[in-house]
Amino acid sequence: MLIGVDARELEGKPHGVGRVVSNILRQWAIDARGHRFILYFKNQIPGLDFLRQPHFETKLTRAPSPIDRGRIWEQVILPRQLKKDRVDVLLSPCYTIPLFANCPAVVMIYDISFQTRPETYPLLNGMLWRWLARWSVRLARKVIVSSDFTADEILSNYGRRHKHKISRVYLGIEEKFKPDHNEESKKRLASKLGIAAPFFLFVGTLFERRNVPLIVRAFRKLTLKHPDCLLVVVGSNPREFGGETAQLKNLLRKCQIEDKVMRFDYLPEDDLQALLRTAVCLVYPSTYEGFGLPMVEAMASGTPVVISSAPTLTEVSDGAACVADPLTEDALCSAMTAMLEDPRVRGEFVRKGLERARKLDWGQTASSVLSAIEEVSAVNP
Template sequence: MIVVNARFLTQHVTGIQRFAAEITRELLTLRADTVLAVPRGPIDTRGLDASRIVRVGRLSGHAWEQLELPLFARGRGAVLLDLTSTGPVWYRPQVSTHHDVTWLRHPDSFGRRFRTLYALVVPRLIARSDHLLTVSAFSRGEISAHFGTSPDRFTVVPNAADARFRPSGEGAPAADGRYLLAVSSPNAHKNFGRMLEAFARFSPRHPDVELRVVGSQTRAFARQEYGAPGERVRFLGRVGDDDLTALYRGALAFVFPSLYEGFGIPPLEAQQCGCPVIAARAASLPEVLGDSAVFVDPYDTGDIAGAMARVVDDAALRERLRRDGLRNARRFSWRTSAELVSRVLDDVAARTAARV
């Protein structure tokens, strides 16, 4: 039996929660032996099969994860699957997922409570898990080096873009206007300050182009404050997937200047909608995007501004990036990634049975 630690259904959706939900969705179609354990309180099922969701215990949050979840899994002799970087530190057999070490590389993006909790849980979980998952070769190298564990203990399970993100002409129409688009939570490592500076350098020669920013911060992150963003910068907050699809389709380009990403789902979503991508030459982004994006030095606002101008001014370049982006996005699939996870679970189950 497989028990999925589904505490992510109690949390706001960021890239990590999206990974967890989509891998779980595919696993439920691949395997009949899988159930989702959730704590008490409200949940968002994200369209997952409710008949496979089991309410466990009376606690919530990290206390539930460390105490009641492992007791539930132990009572069923299950392999426990964690998909969101935390899990019970004493339970075996267990497969845990570690997306990146942003909390170590850019601690200014995170609150003190979050950093303290991760410092307590993550090293122990990595040391004691039967197998480890991560989302890119870059993250595998970062995590294994920092925690002194063999890269061979990891399976790389890439993210993908949801099928709802697709080119114009299929579903929701494109948004109106000429604009650049950014999608992310505005935390320090997302580099929004330099993006706004770059747009301020770009905008005098492009007075008809806006910058639209989608996203908001969760409580885990340290709040970032920016100066006056300028009259042609619009912060849209959280938007639904249909509105986000329309924004991707209508944008002249998607700008992703992040200093550190374990993977980076938004550029793939943009590419799958046919939107050209400008991205930082940093962390996992060259691995994920290959030759399908315009890369910039994320610390150089002049370079970012220059890339904005090149893409906005050159229709042929935008068309090439659109074609290359669609091709690149096709390399990734939630079903293929879930099949990798399923094979890992079978291997851990077989090794556990052999030890009995």
């Protein structure tokens, strides 16, 4: 079977969906089950080693510069190339499919925040997302979701008639996320980033739902008792959601803790791994998620996690994270303080987190996604 993959999320510095695509393709590079793949890129083909496999073909399908926009590429340029290449099935790993493709498509959807929380999206951007997602669910032969919660939301918003085409596939954890038993990570952070004091960590794009201002306020309260602690925030502000970074800077100034909070838009993988291995805990009080990769990667790194009671986070963590409920400044500060002061409590969540992380494997994820594609091909020989 010839499988097409919309691989543009691998371009540049992959985040989120790009990391999902990367890990799935890495597994297919090892075990393709006899299938061939064409990986389609929009602007550049990244120089990743696993793309050089003989069963992988990479294609750069540029749009003319005046219309070099992602949606036009997806809806106009890509379908033409799929038809020309006679692709059997297309995998669209980024929420939406080309609506007029001449081959069956499998779409991966991680959340539908654009549908359930429209107020958090710019008006036109949100309208386009909602329209494309609704039609993608309707036209795709398979819809792969990363949690039962997302599956339920799709059925509630787009119709129960789509239940037969939905498959829940948990995401995995890369092997590089593991505990540091020789304290090399601490040495790296001290020498490269200047982090030597105990620190709390947040990793993720600065969406409003991630509650970074609440983390800051809880951390400020904690520093009244533990003034030597730091807060490290790793994540950029999404371009279409302006204002979060400016609001965060203003809050730090107002709380008078600018010298205790370190901000990074992006860090190399080695530095991020070092942070995840050595933090007091990852603080992730998001109120809405599709899966929560930073949460499970921290668990695999031997670091406990403090979360909100958001359905996906409690589902995926499966009792292995400390839940701040109700989600208030006091409750979050209390949970963070427990991780700092009580080795028994922290150790218990480290143990539970490692156990949970062992059950999340990219090999299984990639195999399940490929099985879904094979099911579609079997129905459409």
